[in-house]
Amino acid sequence: MLLKVANFELDNNFDLDFNFHFNLISSTDTIVAISTPSGQGALGVIRLTGNEAISLVNGVFQPKDLSQAAGHSLHYGKLMKGETILDEVVVSVFRAPRSFTREDVVEISCHGSSFILGQALQLLVDQGARLAQPGEFTQRAFLNGAMDLAQAEAVADLIASSSAGSHQLAMNQMRGGVSRELKSLRAQLLHFTSMIELELDFGEEDVEFADRSELNALVERILDHLEQLIQSFSLGNAIKRGVPTTIIGKPNAGKSTLLNALLNDNRAIVSDIPGTTRDVVEDRFVIQGIEFRLQDTAGLRETGDVIEAEGVRRSLDLAQIASLVIYLFDSTQETPEAAAQYVKSLDLPETAQVIVIGNKSDLLPDQEAYASQYDTDLAGQYPWLLISAKTGTYLDGLHDLMLGAVAALSDRPADQPMISNVRHLTALQGAQGHLQEVLQALADGIPSDLMAIDIRAAIHHIGEITGEISTDEVLGNIFANFCIGK
Secondary structure, eight states, X not given: OEEEETTEEEETTSOSSTTOOOOOOOOOOOEEEEOSOSSOEEEEEEEEESTTHHHHHHTTEESSOGGGOOSSEEEEEEEEETTEEEEEEEEEEEOTTSSSSSSOEEEEEEEEOHXXXXXXXXXXXXXXXXEOOTTXXXXXXXXXXXXXXXXXXXXXXXXXXXXXXXXXXXHHHHTTHHHHHHHHHHHHHHHHHHHHHHHHHTTTSOOOOSOHHHHHHHHHHHHHHHHHHHHHHHHHHHHHHXXXXXXXXXXXXXXXXXXXXXXTSOOSOOOSSTTOOOSOEXXXXXXXXXXXXXXXXXXXXXXXXXXXXXXXXXXXHHHHHOSEEEEEEETTTOOHHHHHHHHHHTOOOTTSEEEEEEEOGGGOSOHHHHHHTSOSEETTTEEEEEOBTTTTBTHHHHHHHHHHHHHTTOSSOTTSOOOOXXXXXXXHHHHHHHHHHHHHHHHHTOOHHHHHHXXXXXXXXXXXXXXSSOOHHHHHHHHHTSOTTO
């Protein structure tokens, strides 16, 4: 079905009333789940949320009456299955609205036996609780207004964080850094849209409530903010998932030795025989809170060996998609300038950060004299460094170059909000496209009713990120990726 608005047809899924907030209907069920990982541990936690959470637990807990318990209180007692003591537990009570979900929440800390946890879970289901779906606790927090959708997604990112960088990125988003910026931009657009729509109501009169020069300046300013956020995705996504880092070079340059040195482990086979590495060897390591996903690859050369040739092809393919490429060369066999020229011939994407590293410095008769012959930036493009992967000499300098390359992935200052989610990137690019249409419409003198459609579309896309505009399908996809119990 299509709706007719100002003589233009719009799909009825389009958000015509930008104050409209499409939400799932929150269930009144009391849900329960084990919130600690599977496996044996000292403690296990079972969580409930809903109107009946306190009364359900109270029915199987002794000796205290939890119905009289204050919020944010702890209670020691016994979890009872009929006349049998199932376990001695500590119950935490959080009363609405001062809880994670803004509902009554109860957490039961018991011993971490899988048998005890299973029995306790079944006991609470028998009392009337429903098993929670993945992410349902966080979904209720979103639906009840405790957080917006971007913050809810950050909860999953926080749980999955594996480095200080990804942890800090998730914390900043969960605290609303990105959301505040987007909501401010959206509010400014809403103000101008309301002025333009007011003009449409007085179409027969020659009135102008929205100053076109101010609107032009606002759109340009918002486009600048959106562009900065879009550019931050490269860095944000790399920090979140680990920076894809491919080590490439010719055979016997010492790529596997470098991988082992960075990892401080004998992860890759090292041999003087050219072509030893044929398949990709991967591992992760962290420098100052930033995680790097290292990939040691086959040596780059022409070969008649079918298997080695496939390894070379894979090496080049990985270099094409890596955020950081380390080109390693044997400083006893090749000059830095020749190495830089070879890297140029590979035609790597402009988005890739490239570092050229001269290895085997321990075999050079005079390292300082060798290094002093060449500029610090080879061919005015690639930073380079002389190291010895075998002895570990100057590896700290390589660490610094790698961190510098990560910072160069985005022009946005590190203390500014950044995005790491593909859904956010897609929505921002959608808003950017429509606002560019608005600028063109202002330049061409396009009527207000047409211009208003693009402004509303931009507002719609920005609202998708924070959840001010949402659908069942989007919410389902987001929360399905959560773990059960969160």
